[in-house]
Amino acid sequence: MDLQEFVAHFAEQFEETDASVFTPQTKYHELEEWSSLIGLSIIAMVDEEYDVAIKGNDVKSSVTIEDLFNIVKERA
Amino acid sequence: MAFLRFKDVRIAGIAAGVPKRVLNNLQNNNISVDYSAEDYVKTTGVIERHTSKTLCTSDLCFEAAERLIADLQWDKSEIEALVFVSQTADYILPATACILQERLGLSKECYASDCALGCSGWVYGLSHVVSLVANGDIKKALILCGDAKKRADGPGDPLFGSAGTATAVEFCKGAKGLLFHFGTDGSGYDAIIIPDGGSRNQVSPASFEEEVVDGKITNRMTTRMNGMDVFSFGITVPPKSIKRLAEHYSFDYLDADYYVFHQANMKMNNMIKKKLKLADDKVPECMSHFGNTSSASIPLTIVTQLKDKLTEPKKFICCGFGVGLSWGTTAFETDSNIVISDLVLVDELS
Numbered sequence: 001m002d003l004q005e006f007v008a009h010f011a012e013q014f015e016e017t018d019a020s021v022f023t024p025q026t027k028y029h030e031l032e033e034w035s036s037l038i039g040l041s042i043i044a045m046v047d048e049e050y051d052v053a054i055k056g057n058d059v060k061s062s063v064t065i066e067d068l069f070n071i072v073k074e075r076a
Numbered sequence: 077m078a079f080l081r082f083k084d085v086r087i088a089g090i091a092a093g094v095p096k097r098v099l100n101n102l103q104n105n106n107i108s109v110d111y112s113a114e115d116y117v118k119t120t121g122v123i124e125r126h127t128s129k130t131l132c133t134s135d136l137c138f139e140a141a142e143r144l145i146a147d148l149q150w151d152k153s154e155i156e157a158l159v160f161v162s163q164t165a166d167y168i169l170p171a172t173a174c175i176l177q178e179r180l181g182l183s184k185e186c187y188a189s190d191c192a193l194g195c196s197g198w199v200y201g202l203s204h205v206v207s208l209v210a211n212g213d214i215k216k217a218l219i220l221c222g223d224a225k226k227r228a229d230g231p232g233d234p235l236f237g238s239a240g241t242a243t244a245v246e247f248c249k250g251a252k253g254l255l256f257h258f259g260t261d262g263s264g265y266d267a268i269i270i271p272d273g274g275s276r277n278q279v280s281p282a283s284f285e286e287e288v289v290d291g292k293i294t295n296r297m298t299t300r301m302n303g304m305d306v307f308s309f310g311i312t313v314p315p316k317s318i319k320r321l322a323e324h325y326s327f328d329y330l331d332a333d334y335y336v337f338h339q340a341n342m343k344m345n346n347m348i349k350k351k352l353k354l355a356d357d358k359v360p361e362c363m364s365h366f367g368n369t370s371s372a373s374i375p376l377t378i379v380t381q382l383k384d385k386l387t388e389p390k391k392f393i394c395c396g397f398g399v400g401l402s403w404g405t406t407a408f409e410t411d412s413n414i415v416i417s418d419l420v421l422v423d424e425l426s
Contacts, residue, residue, distance in 0.1 A: 035110040036290055037119045040307045044347055053312050056304030 001050070001076055006069045009049055013041040024066035042068070050076050079324050080203060082210040083253035087408065088244040089415035091144035092379040093136040094237070094366065095128035095224070096421045101234045110291035116234060121342025125237030125367030129226050130425040133164045134172050136240025137220035138179055143417045144242045145180075150216060152180065157187040157208050157217035161201035161371050163194050163399070164223045176220060187214065194268070195338045195398025196258075197221055197371030198243070199406050203256050205245050215247040222372030225299070232293065235341065237367030241375035244415075254408040257321040259313065264401035267305045272296035306398070310340050311347040314395045317405040318352060321393075325407075332358070332407070333390040334382060338397055339363035339373035371396065383416040 003024055011022040017033045028034055039059045046054050052075045054068075062068040101107065101123060107116045117123055137160065145152060158180075160173040173188035187208065193200050201219040208214050224238035272283035273296075283296045294300050314337065322329035335354050337345055339362060349359050360381035362373070369376055374394050382390075390410050397403035 035108075035115070036303055037111050037115055039304050040119065040343060043304055043308050044311060044343070047308075047311055047347070048350075053308055055308050056302050059304055 001069070001073045003066065003069055006072070007065055009045050010042065010065050010068075013038055013045055022065065024064060024069070026065050027063055028065055029063070046072055052076050077324070078258040079321070080207070080256040080258075081253065081325070082206045084212065084247060084249050084251055085206050085210045085253050086246060086248040086251040086411060087414060088246045089144050089148050089417065090241065090243050090375045090378050091140040091147070091417035091420065092239055092241040092372065092376045093140040093143070093420035093422045094126035094239045094376075095131050095136070096423060097126060097128055098124050099127050100124045104234055106232070107234050108291045109288070119341070119343050120235055121361070121364050122235055122237075122367045123364050125365075127238050128224065128422075128424055131224055131238065131422060132166055133162045133222050133224040133238070133240050134160070134166050134176055134179075134220075135425065136224055136238065136422055137222055137242060138176060138240070139420045139422045140240050140417070141176075141180055141218060141220055141242035143420050144244055144415070147415050147417045148244055150244070153183050154216045155182050155218060156185060156214040157205060158182060159189055159191055159201045159204050159217075159219050161191040161193060161197040161219060161221040162223055163192055163370065164225055165190060165192070173220075193400065193402055194223065194370045195340065195373070196396040196400065196402040196404045198241070198374045199256065199394060199396045199404030200258070200402075201371070202243065202245070202254070202406060203258070203404070206254055209245050209247050210253065212247045212249070217245050219243040219245065221375065223370035233298070235368045237369050239366060239369035239372035239376045241372045241379070243375055251411070252409055254406055255321060255325050256404065256406050257317050257324065258404045259317060259402075261309075261401045264305065264309060266302070267309070267401060268299060268301045268399040270297060270299050307344055309401055310344040310397055311351070313401075313403050314348050314397050314405070315351045317397075317403055318393055318395055321405045321407060327407070329393060331391060332393045334392050335359045336374050336377050336392060336394045338395065339366070339368055339377060340398065341368065370398075379416055379419055383418070386410050386414055386416060388412055
């Protein structure tokens, strides 16, 4: 699993936030556009791209995109 | 493994009733503190929904059942079983099925029982009634199924609409019957829950104190949902259940004419459709105009979207999934005599 690719997939779920904003260290809950609806898109993206089922708590408890990447990587 | 097969039984007809009143979500300024009404509608697909402050689920089911019995030209005295599936019963006790037996004028020689399930409920209720009818002792039976939350008539619960449905099942020697697969994961019992008001947490003044959960203003007497957990469950379990049913009974799930899913929300249902590689025209939806109607959503979709398309035999796969967590899949073929009643628009109670 590639971290940069994961960040790119993560960024694709946002419409208003520019892709250049996203790095592995991005604290995504702090982004203006972040909402629980985008959380659903992240869960769908992880299911589609990595065939991994993550839960609400995984999305809520991770701070950075890399934190979430590590959870997905562990289960892939 | 919870697989079931019943022969010699057919679905004779389906009807649905909804309140006349329509609420539009795009005109709702209080959907969430987190996101706009437009974003909400885009994700959930729920543009509008029928709701009522006076009608109970049993009122909607009663109207649907009266219409269906008339359209089928059934003699009420021949209906010997009634299962009411809902999480919005008239009372904590008695069972609403007993009230509906009398209200519909059915015989006192009637098997009547409630089934307290939500989004998976139609498939479960169908299995209860089909199992009663399949050996031919009881020949005609009804599943009355749905939810009408009076609190959905307002800005606070924009996903849910009210609907009550009636499905008629009858013994028919030689009919192909129905196949079922069921599953349950009680570890997710609190993913969708009304915390107070039952025996575990009895109602108290604190039950009505406002709190914000996941960006929504709520209290402990209303449904709260861990949306992300439910979403994760909803995109993984239904496709697996359908594939397991097809594998167990050795048929190709791609051969069906129609796939009717519980109308959870558009984003979830689109993911399910994509994962199963289903064509859009085989997957009817009604959530855009009726919302998530809990256990009514599968029969309501058939009534509102497929009424004119069932004049010839059609193969169905239907899957309900949600609160519990609970899920059920059924596969059956309708025959050309199936009666689909017109949607009943129900007046408010005066």
